[in-house]
Structure formats: C-alpha cells, structure tokens
Amino acid sequence: MTTASSAGPLHLALVGNPNCGKTSLFNALTGSKQKVANYPGVTVERKSGTFKTPAGRTVHLLDLPGTYSLRARSPDEQITRDAVLGRLPGETQPDMLLCVADSTNLRIALRLVLELKKVGRPLILALNMIDIAKHRGFAFDLDRLSDELGVPVVTSAAVRRGGVEDLLARMDAMVDASTAPDGTTTTAANTWTTPSAHELRATQREADRILRACVTTPGRPDTLTGRLDTVLLHPVAGIVILLVILFVMFQAVFTWAAPAMDLIEAAFDALGGLVEAYVPAGLLQSFLKDGVIAGVGGVLVFLPQILILFFFILVLEDLGYLARAAFLMDRVMGSAGLHGRAFIPLLSSFACAIPGIMATRVIDSRRDRLTTILVAPLMTCSARIPVYVLLISAFVPSRPVLGLFDLQGVVMFSLYAVGILGALTVAFVAKRVFWRDQPSEPFMLELPDYKLPRPKSVALGLVTRAKAFLERAGTIIFAMAVLIWFLASFPQPPEGATEPAITYSLASMIGHALAPLTAPIGFNWQINVALVPGMAAREVAVAALGTVYSIGGGDTQIGEALAQSWSLATALALLAWYIFAPQCAATLAVIKRETGGWRWVAVTFGYMLTLAYAAAFVTYNTAVALGAG
Amino acid sequence: MSVLSLSGATHGLLSSVSLPAGPQTPLGKARRGFCGHVDAISADGYPDLPAGELESRLIELGFVEGARIEILHEGAFGRDPIAVRVNEATIALRRREAMAILVS
Numbered sequence: 001m002t003t004a005s006s007a008g009p010l011h012l013a014l015v016g017n018p019n020c021g022k023t024s025l026f027n028a029l030t031g032s033k034q035k036v037a038n039y040p041g042v043t044v045e046r047k048s049g050t051f052k053t054p055a056g057r058t059v060h061l062l063d064l065p066g067t068y069s070l071r072a073r074s075p076d077e078q079i080t081r082d083a084v085l086g087r088l089p090g091e092t093q094p095d096m097l098l099c100v101a102d103s104t105n106l107r108i109a110l111r112l113v114l115e116l117k118k119v120g121r122p123l124i125l126a127l128n129m130i131d132i133a134k135h136r137g138f139a140f141d142l143d144r145l146s147d148e149l150g151v152p153v154v155t156s157a158a159v160r161r162g163g164v165e166d167l168l169a170r171m172d173a174m175v176d177a178s179t180a181p182d183g184t185t186t187t188a189a190n191t192w193t194t195p196s197a198h199e200l201r202a203t204q205r206e207a208d209r210i211l212r213a214c215v216t217t218p219g220r221p222d223t224l225t226g227r228l229d230t231v232l233l234h235p236v237a238g239i240v241i242l243l244v245i246l247f248v249m250f251q252a253v254f255t256w257a258a259p260a261m262d263l264i265e266a267a268f269d270a271l272g273g274l275v276e277a278y279v280p281a282g283l284l285q286s287f288l289k290d291g292v293i294a295g296v297g298g299v300l301v302f303l304p305q306i307l308i309l310f311f312f313i314l315v316l317e318d319l320g321y322l323a324r325a326a327f328l329m330d331r332v333m334g335s336a337g338l339h340g341r342a343f344i345p346l347l348s349s350f351a352c353a354i355p356g357i358m359a360t361r362v363i364d365s366r367r368d369r370l371t372t373i374l375v376a377p378l379m380t381c382s383a384r385i386p387v388y389v390l391l392i393s394a395f396v397p398s399r400p401v402l403g404l405f406d407l408q409g410v411v412m413f414s415l416y417a418v419g420i421l422g423a424l425t426v427a428f429v430a431k432r433v434f435w436r437d438q439p440s441e442p443f444m445l446e447l448p449d450y451k452l453p454r455p456k457s458v459a460l461g462l463v464t465r466a467k468a469f470l471e472r473a474g475t476i477i478f479a480m481a482v483l484i485w486f487l488a489s490f491p492q493p494p495e496g497a498t499e500p501a502i503t504y505s506l507a508s509m510i511g512h513a514l515a516p517l518t519a520p521i522g523f524n525w526q527i528n529v530a531l532v533p534g535m536a537a538r539e540v541a542v543a544a545l546g547t548v549y550s551i552g553g554g555d556t557q558i559g560e561a562l563a564q565s566w567s568l569a570t571a572l573a574l575l576a577w578y579i580f581a582p583q584c585a586a587t588l589a590v591i592k593r594e595t596g597g598w599r600w601v602a603v604t605f606g607y608m609l610t611l612a613y614a615a616a617f618v619t620y621n622t623a624v625a626l627g628a629g
Numbered sequence: 630m631s632v633l634s635l636s637g638a639t640h641g642l643l644s645s646v647s648l649p650a651g652p653q654t655p656l657g658k659a660r661r662g663f664c665g666h667v668d669a670i671s672a673d674g675y676p677d678l679p680a681g682e683l684e685s686r687l688i689e690l691g692f693v694e695g696a697r698i699e700i701l702h703e704g705a706f707g708r709d710p711i712a713v714r715v716n717e718a719t720i721a722l723r724r725r726e727a728m729a730i731l732v733s
C-alpha cells in the first residue's frame with residue numbers, strides 16, 4: 001500500500017467530535033509553532049503546526065475541523081473527510097491519525113473511532129479531559145478498551161499538557177512498529193465507504209457495547225452544568241441573562257476600546273504629520289498621507305473593538321455558553337429563516353461586519369451561511385456611529401421624550417432597530433428568493449458541559465484573529481484605500497485652483513453625475529462626493545464632508561457647518577441611507593473572500609443600494625411633506 | 630400531556646416485555662421532564678432532507694434505539710427548540726426534527 005519513509009517528517013492529523021478539546025491538544029502539542037491559512041477555494045481554516053517527539057522525529061500536525069462522522073455534511077466536514085482519505089489536492093495524506101475524544105462523553109466518539117479505523121491508517125485514541133472524568137468518578141479499563149477497539153489508547157488533560165509525554169512515546173513506538181527494516185511504513189487498505197443509516201446504527205451499537213464493557217460512568221450528569229443550565233436556559237431568566245451578557249459585551253466594546261482607538265488614531269495622525277513634514281507637497285505626499293495612511297488607519301482603528309469582541313466570543317465559546325445562546329435564540333432567528341448559530345455572527349457585526357462575516361464559519365449549511373453573510377452588513381457597525389453621532393447632534397434637538405428618554409437617544413436607537421429589522425426581513429425574503437426550493441437546514445447542536453476558559457487558549461485565539469484582520473488590512477483593504485484615493489485625487493486641480501482639490505477629481509465627477517439621481521433623496525453633489533471616500537470606511541465620509549465644504553476643525557465644526565447648509569430632511573435621508581448603504585469596501589472584500597466569488601458581492605451591493613435608496617427616498621419625502629425640507 | 634406521563638410511567642414495563650406496539654410518542658411532542666428510551670427513528674416523510682439523511686444525523690448524535698432520553702429544557706418561544714439528554718450527552722434540536730424520534 002502507500003509507503004512513507006520514516007526518515008521524513010511524520011504527517012499526523014487530529015480528528016474528533018466538536019468540543020472534545022482538539023484545539024487545546026493541538027496547542028499543547030505545537031505550542032506557538034502553528035500556522036493558520038485557508039484551504040484553497042473554500043473558506044475552511046487550515047491549522048497546522050510542527051513538533052518533535054522524544055525520539056527526535058519531526059511531526060507535522062494538521063488540525064481538522066470537528067466532526068461526528070466522515071460522512072461530511074458541511075464544507076468543514078468535507079475537508080476533514082478528504083484530508084483523512086488523502087483526497088485533498090495539495091495535501092499529504094496523514095501517515096497517522098490521532099482521534100481525540102472527550103472522556104466524559106465517549107459514546108458518540110467511539111463510533112467515530114470505529115469509523116476511522118476503516119481508513120486503514122495507524123490510529124491512536126486520546127481520551128482527553130481525563131482530569132474532569134476522574135473527578136466526576138468515571139473509571140476506564142484502558143487495556144480492555146484498547147483491545148476491543150484495536151487501537152492504542154492514551155489519556156490526556158490537554159489544557160495542563162497532561163499525558164502529552166505518554167502520547168508522544170506511544171507515537172514513536174507506533175511508528176517504529178509499523179516501519180519495515182527498509183524504512184517504509186505499511187498501512188492497511190482503506191475500506192471506508194459512506195455508511196448508510198443502517199451501518200451507522202450498527203456501529204453505534206458496537207460502540208455502546210464497548211463502552212459498557214470498558215467504562216464505568218458515574219450514572220449522573222455533571223451537576224454544575226445541570227444547575228447552571230437550570231438558570232441559563234430558563235425560558236425567562238435565561239433570556240434576561242443573555243441580554244445582560246450582550247449589554248456588558250457592547251458596553252465593553254465601546255468603552256474599553258476607546259483609549260486604544262484614540263491611540264491608533266493619534267499614531268496614524270502623527271504618521272501623516274511626519275509624511276507632511278518630510279515628503280514634499282504633491283502627489284506622493286497625498287498618496288502616502290491621504291491614501292495609504294488615512295485609508296489603512298481608518299480601518300485599523302477598529303482593531304481594538306474587534307479584539308474585545310472576539311475576546312468575549314472566545315471566552316463564551318470556551319465556557320460552552322455560545323451553544324446555549326444559539327439554543328435560546330434559535331426560535332427568534334428561525335422566524336427569519338436563520339439558524340440559531342447565526343446569532344453570534346450577527347451580533348459581532350454590531351462591532352464590525354468583517355469579524356461577523358468571518359464568524360459565520362460556525363454555520364454548517366452553506367445556504368444558512370450565505371444568508372447570514374448577506375444580512376450581516378445591515379447590523380449597525382461601529383463605523384456608522386461617528387456619522388450617526390455627527391448628524392444627530394447637528395440636526396436632532398436634545399429634548400426629553402416621554403419624560404424619560406432623550407430625542408437624540410431615541411433617534412439613535414431607532415437607527416439600530418431599523419437595521420436589525422431590515423436584516424431579519426432581508427433574511428426572510430432571501431430564503432424565499434434564492435432558496436425557494438431548498439428547505440432549511442435542521443438545527444442540531446451538542447450542548448457541552450461548562451468549563452472554565454483558559455487564558456492561554458483565549459490569548460492564542462485572539463492572536464490568530466488579529467493576524468487575520470491585519471493581513472486583510474494589509475492587502476485587500478490597502479488596495480481599496482489606494483483605489484479610493486485615486487478617485488478622489490485624479491485628475492489633479494489645475495494651476496491656481498481655488499476650490500478644494502477633490503472638486504476637480506473623478507470622485508467629484510461621479511458626485512456631479514449622480515446628482516440628478518440623488519436629488520429625489522435630497523442629496524446634493526457634495527454629499528455624493530463625500531460618499532466616494534466613505535467607501536474606504538464609513539466614518540471617513542465625515543472628514544470628506546469637511547474637505548468638500550472646506551471646513552477646518554473637528555467634527556463639531558463640521559456638524560455646525562452642515563446644519564447651516566442642509567435641510568433637516570436631507571440629514572434624515574442621509575441617516576436612513578447609512579443604515580442600508582453598502583458603504584464599506586472592506587466588507588465587500590471580505591464577502592468576496594468568504595463566499596469565494598463576486599456573485600454574492602454583487603448581490604449584497606445591489607440589494608443594499610436599493611434598500612438605501614428606497615429608505616432615503618421615503619425619509620426625505622416624508623420629512624419634506626412634514627415641512628422639514 | 631396525560632398520554633406523555635403515562636408513557637413515562639410505563640416505559641420500564643414496556644422495555645422489559647418489549648411489546649412492538651407500545652404507547653410510542655414522537656419526542657417532538659413530549660414536554661420538559663419527559664424521561665424514556667428511544668424506540669425507533671422514523672424520518673420517512675420528513676420533507677427537508679434526502680431520505681435517510683435525517684436518520685443518519687440523528688444516529689450520529691446518539692439517537693439510537695435503546696438510548697436513554699430526558700428532555701431537560703425547552704426554548705422560551707413556543708417551547709422550541711428542546712435540549713435533550715441522550716445517555717451522557719446533551720443535544721439541542723428543534724421539535725420539528727425531534728418528531729422523527731419515537732420514544733416511550
């Protein structure tokens with residue numbers, strides 16, 4: 001059969017059910033020597049790392065997406081199947097499989113082990129979370145288990161690196177055992193074929209038999225999880241607690257991030273100042289300062305919020321709470337045709353649609369995932385806030401409503417609410433337009449026992465997200481920033497021009513050309529022009545308005561000047577526009593990457609533009625009719 | 630509801646005698662607190678997935694004949710979805726799919 005030289009590195013793949021502690025074991029084995037990339041053509045994360053065994057053998061470890069079987073129902077699970085079977089182009093078939101199982105939940109895992117055995121590769125089973133199992137009173141007859149399954153069994157407590165030495169020693173022994181004197185390894189033939197329901201049932205029965213023979217379970221479930229769930233999944237208390245958690249999360253995203261954001265902003269301003277001081281005025285200076293530094297800085301400034309958001313998501317995920325949140329919200333999401341799992345990605349989109357869209361990877365079904373991606377940009381992201389704040393404080397008077405609220409606050413709240421309602425409605429409609437004939441995917445999810453999150457794994461997760469975001473900012477977002485700068489800078493103003501440079505540019509031509517189209521929604525050409533650089537990041541439009549109107553100073557001055565030259569109707573129409581408009585090139589770029597093509601970018605752009613225009617049109621004309629024109 | 634509590638109370642007897650025609654209920658109709666065993670998986674007529682697919686997925690999550698079942702929690706809205714203890718594991722699913730799991 002397949003042969004591999006024992007002299008070369010050993011290719012080892014990690015397989016296991018979701019939540020079995022696979023990531024923790026991967027981290028324990030590879031430490032910080034890990035690489036995250038994407039499989040070509042699909043949006044599944046490829047995590048790999050390298051380590052050395054005591055015998056000095058180099059091991060390439062590949063972490064595969066969690067799965068219940070090799071039948072592969074989602075793109076993630078397809079990767080797992082194809083990688084294990086060696087069908088993945090450009091990927092070496094693993095020489096050996098390491099199946100990770102949660103010792104406290106072995107039933108489903110043992111069925112997977114029996115299925116994996118058919119692949120014919122040497123296989124080791126790691127009973128992970130052995131610390132928890134021992135504590136709860138599970139007892140294992142490891143020798144018998146190993147005999148019954150026909151694979152070596154080790155125990156591990158991944159988060160404490162417990163059992164890793166033993167595991168490595170076993171691996172060495174196993175490689176030696178299967179290595180012929182001529183240095184090649186032999187593996188059995190692959191007899192795996194897609195199992196039918198009948199076969200699955202038979203395998204599960206066999207797994208149940210082995211479990212009964214080898215494992216003594218304490219007979220009662222984890223009491224802490226049980227007690228916590230009584231409260232956290234309570235129909236009323238559970239929802240209230242979820243809302244409180246969300247509130248704290250958003251409070252944190254917006255308040256904790258502020259100092260860091262100010263710092264980043266100041267750093268980029270200083271950088272711009274340096275360029276201004278040392279690069280002679282002209283195209284190069286403008287390119288560096290207004291194109292590169294302002295463009296990339298305008299997106300990078302969201303890094304603190306994204307990190308805080310992911311901090312919460314990672315902690316809640318490790319805690320086991322995210323699955324509960326999906327459970328609590330499934331019905332609400334389901335009414336819009338979405339999956340309970342869509343809840344977190346949509347929630348993340350309140351900070352920024354980019355991490356939100358990245359987080360849709362937890363949704364198995366492609367259709368549900370696409371719907372979620374489609375509506376994620378409608379959630380009010382934090383880049384809209386500067387625009388909202390500026391317009392509201394300039395145009396909406398601060399006066400009490402119902403003696404309890406402030407009118408400005410009410411308007412702000414309505415903008416959020418309209419965004420959410422819009423998203424749910426679009427999801428509802430999209431299901432009927434794009435996937436009329438395809439029924440929705442069933443919601444089925446394991447609720448893992450609660451566990452205390454480990455700071456180290458959270459930190460590792462954060463570093464990975466930060467890297468992914470920075471990489472994007474360095475490539476696609478950078479390219480977009482350059483393009484938008486180009487539109488706003490060319491052609492150059494003629495000699496002795498008196499108007500701001502942007503008024504001579506392509507952006508201005510676009511703005512003027514669009515003026516007849518935007519007149520019905522109350523936008524003048526200046527607004528149109530500002531919306532072009534606003535594509536780099538929504539809040540850049542504020543500064544652009546300042547440029548077009550040649551207003552010096554900060555946001556307050558811009559606001560005052562706008563209040564002079566716009567009607568209330570125009571301001572309200574612009575607010576309505578901002579709820580829906582596809583005003584963010586970075587988001588579109590991420591959609592392209594996550595969906596693997598331009599088609600969904602076009603769909604997103606098209607529907608958002610249509611909605612934005614309609615919303616602004618209705619708002620403007622209603623306001624004019626009410627005398628605010 | 631009365632049918633359900635009846636089935637809960639009699640399942641011990643039934644499973645020992647293993648009558649083919651016990652008071653089977655779809656899990657999707659059972660209420661919080663229901664305890665019993667899986668009798669059969671019958672996903673025929675489930676419209677959303679190809680034949681056998683729902684059955685396979687349920688089996689993969691441990692819903693195999695004989696598994697111990699307890700409904701631990703119900704969702705806040707329309708008592709849907711449900712969180713079900715299946716032997717050692719807890720699985721959340723919608724009532725719609727739980728209709729394919731016949732329990733007693």
Ligand SMILES: Nc1nc2c(ncn2[C@@H]2O[C@H](COP(=O)(O)OP(=O)(O)O)[C@@H](O)[C@H]2O)c(=O)[nH]1
Binds near residue numbers: 020128129318319453
């Ligand atoms: N006590 C203990 N906790 C563990 C162990 N392995 C993983 N965990 C925890 O279990 C949770 C899920 O682990 P993770 O590695 O993310 O699982 P994955 O979904 O399979 O990648 C996390 O909160 C981990 O800290 C272990 O061996 N012992």
